[in-house]
Amino acid sequence: MIFEVLILGNSSATPVYKRYPTAQLINHNQQLFLVDCGEGTQHRLVQHGIKTNKIQHIFISHLHGDHYFGLAGLLSSMNLAGRERPLTVYGPKGLKEILDMHFLYAQSTIKYPLRFIETDPEKPALLLDTKEIKVQSFPLKHRIPCTGFRFDEKEKKPNLIKEKIEELQIPVGQLAEIKNGGDYIDTAGRIFTHEELTHPTPKLRSYAFCSDTRADDSYIPFIKNVSLLYHEATFLDELKDRAEITLHTTALEAGEVAAAAQAGKLLIGHYSSRYKEFEPFLEEARSVFTNTELTVEGSSYSI
Ligand SMILES: [Zn+2]
Ligand SMILES: [Zn+2]
Numbered sequence: 001m002i003f004e005v006l007i008l009g010n011s012s013a014t015p016v017y018k019r020y021p022t023a024q025l026i027n028h029n030q031q032l033f034l035v036d037c038g039e040g041t042q043h044r045l046v047q048h049g050i051k052t053n054k055i056q057h058i059f060i061s062h063l064h065g066d067h068y069f070g071l072a073g074l075l076s077s078m079n080l081a082g083r084e085r086p087l088t089v090y091g092p093k094g095l096k097e098i099l100d101m102h103f104l105y106a107q108s109t110i111k112y113p114l115r116f117i118e119t120d121p122e123k124p125a126l127l128l129d130t131k132e133i134k135v136q137s138f139p140l141k142h143r144i145p146c147t148g149f150r151f152d153e154k155e156k157k158p159n160l161i162k163e164k165i166e167e168l169q170i171p172v173g174q175l176a177e178i179k180n181g182g183d184y185i186d187t188a189g190r191i192f193t194h195e196e197l198t199h200p201t202p203k204l205r206s207y208a209f210c211s212d213t214r215a216d217d218s219y220i221p222f223i224k225n226v227s228l229l230y231h232e233a234t235f236l237d238e239l240k241d242r243a244e245i246t247l248h249t250t251a252l253e254a255g256e257v258a259a260a261a262q263a264g265k266l267l268i269g270h271y272s273s274r275y276k277e278f279e280p281f282l283e284e285a286r287s288v289f290t291n292t293e294l295t296v297e298g299s300s301y302s303i
Helices: 041-047 071-080 095-105 162-168 172-179 217-223 237-246 251-261 279-286
Strands: 003-009 023-028 031-037 055-059 087-091 114-118 125-129 133-139 147-153 206-210 228-232 265-269 292-294 300-302
Touching: 003 041, 023 041, 023 147, 041 071, 055 133, 071 087, 071 095, 087 095, 087 125, 095 114, 133 217, 147 217, 206 217, 217 251, 228 251, 237 251, 251 265, 251 279, 251 292, 265 279, 279 292
Parallel strands: 031 055, 055 087, 087 114, 206 228, 228 265, 265 292
Antiparallel strands: 003 023, 003 300, 023 031, 125 133, 133 147, 147 206
């Protein structure tokens, strides 16, 4: 089952030639989720041939422009394209008001069902819970209210081993119980365990995005054991002072966070526009967390 993240943009603050501000598209079993929506995100979606109608949930970490200035445009274009499918936007207090103002003065009415859900910058919250996945927000430490997001696959019932079921002639009425974890005892009193009768279920995968934040212990519990962690790394450690003042993270600190959270793998991005080379970011993060990769715009990373 597909579970991957496509990096649409990983730049911060001011524009840089050929780079885009933060946005990423998560694909879980063909369910698409957009996380952050910096300027130009809809152009990036077009470039990648993504049909925006397939996106039903958009998550916005905070109200700095490099994370949401593309949203009004995207929501308007969905309207122009005749979208009818409902869309839910999760984001900080104020986001709905800002967008309503855009549409009010443009005298345009969004015709598709558009729902806003306010995120809580103080404590973790469950935002979405479907049959296959759940999404939670958690507080980060930034200059304005900001949350990270965590996507967790949900446990599925195992498939029965058809041949075994037939061989043992297990009555249909008992199959649900076996799927739920029960064993089977035949008429002769022999026990066949749940594990013997079912295929092992694949390991559950998870993805967490730590948007703009000062590296901090406070959010480690929310990203614990995550399979893939995308953490911002705005500066190299030589500019740690700057990171402290602006409430951002250095590449070294991003590596430390991944190690403390025992993440499976770390992706870093949100590089400050002052940098042209990113190899030093990788070296720095890898010095404390080996399984680190740089995000590259336009690349997908499997979770
Ligand atoms: Zn930012
Ligand atoms: Zn920010």
